Amino acid sequence: MVLNTAILGITVLIYLMIVFYLGWLGYKRTKAIDDYMVAGRNIHPYILALSYGATFISTSAIVGFGGAAGALGMGLLWLALMNIVVGIFIAFVIFGSRTRKMGKNLQAVTFPELLGKRFNSRFIQGFSGILIGIFMPLYTGIVLIGGARFVETTLGINYDVALMILTIIVAAYVITGGLIAVMYTDALQGTLMFVGMAILLVFTYVRLGGVVEAHQALTNIAYLVPESLVKGGHMGWTAMPEFGSPIWWNLVSTLVLGVGIGVLAQPQLVVRFMTVKDDKALNRAVFVGGPFILMMTGVAFTVGALSNAYFFQKKDMISLAVAGGNTDLIIPEFINSAMPEMFVVLFMLVLLAAAMSTLSSQYHTMGTAIGHDFYRQYIKKGKISHTVDVTKIGIALTILASVVLAYVLPISIIAPATSIFFGLCAAAFLPMYIGAIFWKRMTKEGAIASMLVGTFSSLSWLAFVHAKEAAPLGISQALFGKATLLTGTWTVVDPILVATPLAMLTGIVVSLFTSPIAKEHLEKCFYKIR
Amino acid sequence: MLGIDDPQIWVVYILCVLSAIGCMIYGALNWNKGAEDEEVE
Numbered sequence: 254m255v256l257n258t259a260i261l262g263i264t265v266l267i268y269l270m271i272v273f274y275l276g277w278l279g280y281k282r283t284k285a286i287d288d289y290m291v292a293g294r295n296i297h298p299y300i301l302a303l304s305y306g307a308t309f310i311s312t313s314a315i316v317g318f319g320g321a322a323g324a325l326g327m328g329l330l331w332l333a334l335m336n337i338v339v340g341i342f343i344a345f346v347i348f349g350s351r352t353r354k355m356g357k358n359l360q361a362v363t364f365p366e367l368l369g370k371r372f373n374s375r376f377i378q379g380f381s382g383i384l385i386g387i388f389m390p391l392y393t394g395i396v397l398i399g400g401a402r403f404v405e406t407t408l409g410i411n412y413d414v415a416l417m418i419l420t421i422i423v424a425a426y427v428i429t430g431g432l433i434a435v436m437y438t439d440a441l442q443g444t445l446m447f448v449g450m451a452i453l454l455v456f457t458y459v460r461l462g463g464v465v466e467a468h469q470a471l472t473n474i475a476y477l478v479p480e481s482l483v484k485g486g487h488m489g490w491t492a493m494p495e496f497g498s499p500i501w502w503n504l505v506s507t508l509v510l511g512v513g514i515g516v517l518a519q520p521q522l523v524v525r526f527m528t529v530k531d532d533k534a535l536n537r538a539v540f541v542g543g544p545f546i547l548m549m550t551g552v553a554f555t556v557g558a559l560s561n562a563y564f565f566q567k568k569d570m571i572s573l574a575v576a577g578g579n580t581d582l583i584i585p586e587f588i589n590s591a592m593p594e595m596f597v598v599l600f601m602l603v604l605l606a607a608a609m610s611t612l613s614s615q616y617h618t619m620g621t622a623i624g625h626d627f628y629r630q631y632i633k634k635g636k637i638s639h640t641v642d643v644t645k646i647g648i649a650l651t652i653l654a655s656v657v658l659a660y661v662l663p664i665s666i667i668a669p670a671t672s673i674f675f676g677l678c679a680a681a682f683l684p685m686y687i688g689a690i691f692w693k694r695m696t697k698e699g700a701i702a703s704m705l706v707g708t709f710s711s712l713s714w715l716a717f718v719h720a721k722e723a724a725p726l727g728i729s730q731a732l733f734g735k736a737t738l739l740t741g742t743w744t745v746v747d748p749i750l751v752a753t754p755l756a757m758l759t760g761i762v763v764s765l766f767t768s769p770i771a772k773e774h775l776e777k778c779f780y781k782i783r
Numbered sequence: 784m785l786g787i788d789d790p791q792i793w794v795v796y797i798l799c800v801l802s803a804i805g806c807m808i809y810g811a812l813n814w815n816k817g818a819e820d821e822e823v824e
Contacts, residue, residue: 327787330795337802342809350817468786492789532817536810543806551799
């Protein structure tokens with residue numbers, strides 16, 4: 254990549270200085286436990302919306318999923334629609350308000366704590382904490398590798414050094430400034446991302462001669478889809494894949510439903526609902542959040558698909574061929590080739606911001622899960638009083654774990670980490686979380702059963718059936734001599750379609766057969782919740 | 784429509800934009816609703 258290093262260097266430096274200033278501001282404003290864990294429950298709606306959005310959208314959502322759209326086409330826009338409708342509207346309006354009130358009623362400062370206190374179970378809090386503590390570092394590992402690779406290629410720094418610098422910078426403001434620092438820096442990063450993606454969209458359409466013209470150009474080259482993809486059901490970049498084909502299942506079950514619904518039970522996102530004072534802030538955040546996500550995934554998927562039309566006009570090649578078969582390179586190749594140099598600099602910063610905003614929230618969530626939920630509340634039964642100190646140690650340990658994992662584990666295991674984590678959250682937490690805030694009849698036993706069934710059925714499906722993870726993990730191969738235990742369409746059905754309904758059913762049945770939670774406790778939980 | 788033949792794609796393209804606008808309308812209509820002091824007992 255040929256870039257004016259001086260301009261890029263200065264831009265990155267200015268950016269980092271502002272990040273440090275915001276981190277310091279977070280540190281100054283952190284006085285009590287609530288400040289460190291849930292930003293004092295008094296965050297501005299604009300900051301909430303951008304922080305939620307920037308955490309939600311990592312570099313991989315732009316580069317990875319944008320590249321996937323370069324290969325699969327605009328059908329991915331169904332995921333963008335899910336991101337806006339489920340990820341923002343339903344999340345804020347239907348889940349957010351109840352979560353905020355219950356979090357306040359129960360004085361909960363993390364997502365596992367909300368669930369644990371609602372069902373009167375330290376086990377739920379501890380188990381959720383350890384689940385997050387074990388599986389989230391994998392997900393963090395992949396974001397970290399992506400961010401470090403970016404710093405390596407753009408600034409020309411050695412990969413190991415890049416990884417260390419990125420880790421230390423993010424660790425510094427997360428550990429000292431807590432969630433206030435995380436959310437302030439997120440808001441800056443989110444603003445950068447919004448501006449960058451808006452410019453990207455406009456430039457892409459201008460390059461291709463207009464909105465309708467660009468789409469038409471893409472429709473016209475459907476005959477260029479490689480034979481292997483056509484066999485899988487691909488019918489062109491402006492068409493849905495053939496109904497029921499492997500590509501259709503992958504698109505609809507894993508991408509649209511798996512990622513689209515999985516977002517509701519992401520601990521690092523749920524905790525954000527507890528950072529605002531009232532529902533007014535949540536309503537205002539919806540105003541910012543909807544357009545923000547449209548500008549992120551909507552633009553990334555549209556531009557990813559349209560890159561085919563651009564490369565066809567310039568090089569007589571489709572994007573997949575330009576990127577040498579690696580979908581992760583489609584967006585970077587397109588940016589470098591189609592955009593003016595100044596924008597390349599800005600876009601590099603956008604990607605760095607996207608990586609840092611996701612990383613910081615992951616560190617904070619993992620640290621609170623291990624330090625506060627697992628160690629302090631479950632192992633020590635809440636008997637030690639220094640929540641913030643324990644959490645800081647938790648954050649430091651989990652950061653170390655994700656760096657070590659990023660080095661030790663082969664990429665084939667880390668690459669599916671995002672979908673593993675999303676699937677696990679949807680199965681283990683979502684049914685119990687829905688029960689916690691909507692269904693008073695759900696019992697402690699029902700919640701525990703649902704969590705355990707969700708966890709283990711999701712993990713089993715990933716390890717033994719869903720080919721995308723089962724094959725690289727190799728557990729099924731080692732135990733049974735077969736890459737997957739089931740064959741045919743089952744191997745492309747995402748765990749969320751199997752494990753989540755199973756966990757939900759378990760939760761309902763077990764709850765109905767066990768005695769309800771005491772009325773006084775429910776009254777406390779649902780105080781002021783209509 | 785919009786240079787896209789498959790209705791499953793142009794519909795979702797339009798829905799994405801409409802849903803984002805819908806979020807803005809919802810936010811604007813409820814801009815001052817749900818303040819802490821007016822919550823129901």
